Amino acid sequence: MHWHHATGTLSLDKPRIFGIVNVTPDSFSDGGRLQTVDDARRLIDQLLAEGADGVDVGGESTRPQGATPVSVDEELRRVVPVIDAAVRDHPGVLISIDTVKARVATECAAVGASIVNDVSAFRLDPQMGGACARAGVGVVLMHSRGDVADMATFAHATYGDDPVSEIVAELCTAVERASAAGIPAERVVLDPGVGFSKRSAQSIAALRELNRIAAIGRPVMVGVSRKRFIGELTGVTTPAHRVAGTVGANVMALERGARLFRVHDVRPNREALDVAWAILDGRS
Ligand code: HH2
Numbered sequence: 001m002h003w004h005h006a007t008g009t010l011s012l013d014k015p016r017i018f019g020i021v022n023v024t025p026d027s028f029s030d031g032g033r034l035q036t037v038d039d040a041r042r043l044i045d046q047l048l049a050e051g052a053d054g055v056d057v058g059g060e061s062t063r064p065q066g067a068t069p070v071s072v073d074e075e076l077r078r079v080v081p082v083i084d085a086a087v088r089d090h091p092g093v094l095i096s097i098d099t100v101k102a103r104v105a106t107e108c109a110a111v112g113a114s115i116v117n118d119v120s121a122f123r124l125d126p127q128m129g130g131a132c133a134r135a136g137v138g139v140v141l142m143h144s145r146g147d148v149a150d151m152a153t154f155a156h157a158t159y160g161d162d163p164v165s166e167i168v169a170e171l172c173t174a175v176e177r178a179s180a181a182g183i184p185a186e187r188v189v190l191d192p193g194v195g196f197s198k199r200s201a202q203s204i205a206a207l208r209e210l211n212r213i214a215a216i217g218r219p220v221m222v223g224v225s226r227k228r229f230i231g232e233l234t235g236v237t238t239p240a241h242r243v244a245g246t247v248g249a250n251v252m253a254l255e256r257g258a259r260l261f262r263v264h265d266v267r268p269n270r271e272a273l274d275v276a277w278a279i280l281d282g283r284s
Contacts, residue, residue: 001219001259004186005138006114010053010094012219012259014281015273018056018096019047020225020264023078024070028063028152029226029239030264040082041089051270054094056117056262057082059104064152064195064228072103079104080111087112096140100148102127109135117262119144119151119196121174122181129181139183140221140260141174143167143193143206156197163202164209167192171216189260191221200229207253214257221260224249225269240264247272255280 002009010016021040025032034040044055059078060070070078079097086093096115097108102125105116114137121141122128132139145156159166171190178188192206192213206213207222214220224230230245231237243265250261250269254276263269 002186003138003189003219003260004184005094006109006136007092007094008114010138015254015258015277016053016260017051017266017270017273018054018094018221018260018262019044019050019052019266020262021047021055021057021082022061023057023059023082024061026063026068027058027061028065031061031063037081037085041085044082044086044089044093047266048090048093050266052266054096054115055086056096056098057086057108057113058098058117060099060148062119062148062152062196067148067152069148072101075099075101075104076107079108083108083111083113096138100124100128102131105137106131106135109137114138115140118142119193120148121171122177123174124148129178129183132178132187133182136187138187138189139178140189140191141171141178142191142196142221142223143171143174144196145170146197151196154197154199157199157202159202163198163205164212167206168212168216171213175216175218185218189219189221190216191223194222194224195227195229200232203227203229207249207256210253210256210258219260220253220258221262222250222253222258223262224253225263225265243268251276 059075097113117140226239
């Protein structure tokens with residue numbers, strides 16, 4: 001399988017890793033770490049040196065403790081200089097912009113982002129589908145409910161007996177939204193949205209039954225890195241210390257069909273996913 005994006009195609013014949021670059025003062029696990037563009041450049045150098053296939057740059061947090069929505073101008077002020085610098089430092093680098101806003105997507109694509117990662121799967125900005133179609137970007141449609149301020153809380157975490165069937169149905173609706181906006185299927189990746197409008201049991205069910213999401217027919221990304229359900233299962237309260245739990249979840253997600261992994265800690269995930277893939281795939 002291949003994922004088409006604005007500057008080419010990414011083959012998914014092995015696990016692909018996107019390193020997280022949060023240019024936000026309030027992200028749940030590493031907020032405030034990047035104070036300057038040079039801080040972001042150093043992090044990007046490190047993520048790529050450790051084996052990331054691309055970087056996911058975000059300027060608006062969706063943290064569980066009630067994120068503060070950010071204006072378009074403030075979000076652009078945070079992310080555009082970082083994307084500019086990444087393109088200059090690493091020509092050809094695959095850059096994804098994590099945003100729910102069409103104008104941010106358009107302006108980031110203009111300076112070199114090839115992928116738009118929308119945690120609302122085009123629900124929150126009616127212009128987003130058209131903007132992504134025009135820019136020719138690859139898109140990640142992530143499952144969530146509610147708005148930026150409450151999507152990472154339990155406010156909308158109400159499901160019946162089979163939460164995964166509801167996640168699958170809502171992702172299928174997102175795929176239709178993207179298609180109606182003029183985005184070809186080859187540009188679409190789906191994400192179950194671990195921790196978004198889901199209690200831990202529901203996030204774990206989504207990972208356990210990830211095959212049902214893969215069966216929709218598009219490549220699957222997962223973002224489990226350092227998340228709350230890992231803290232609950234392991235007792236590790238500091239998000240940055242949840243690396244081993246993150247690796248465990250990613251390896252199981254690979255086995256159940258995920259091919260794209262959004263992580264903070266690239267090296268341990270790279271090593272684990274490459275070894276797991278050699279065993280799964282029979283090639284080494
Ligand atoms: N999770 C977060 C943000 N963006 N995108 C995708 N596709 N999948 C995810 O699971 C996902 C995402 C939240 O994590 P993080 O960026 O670490 O924190 P914050 O939202 O506080 O910036």
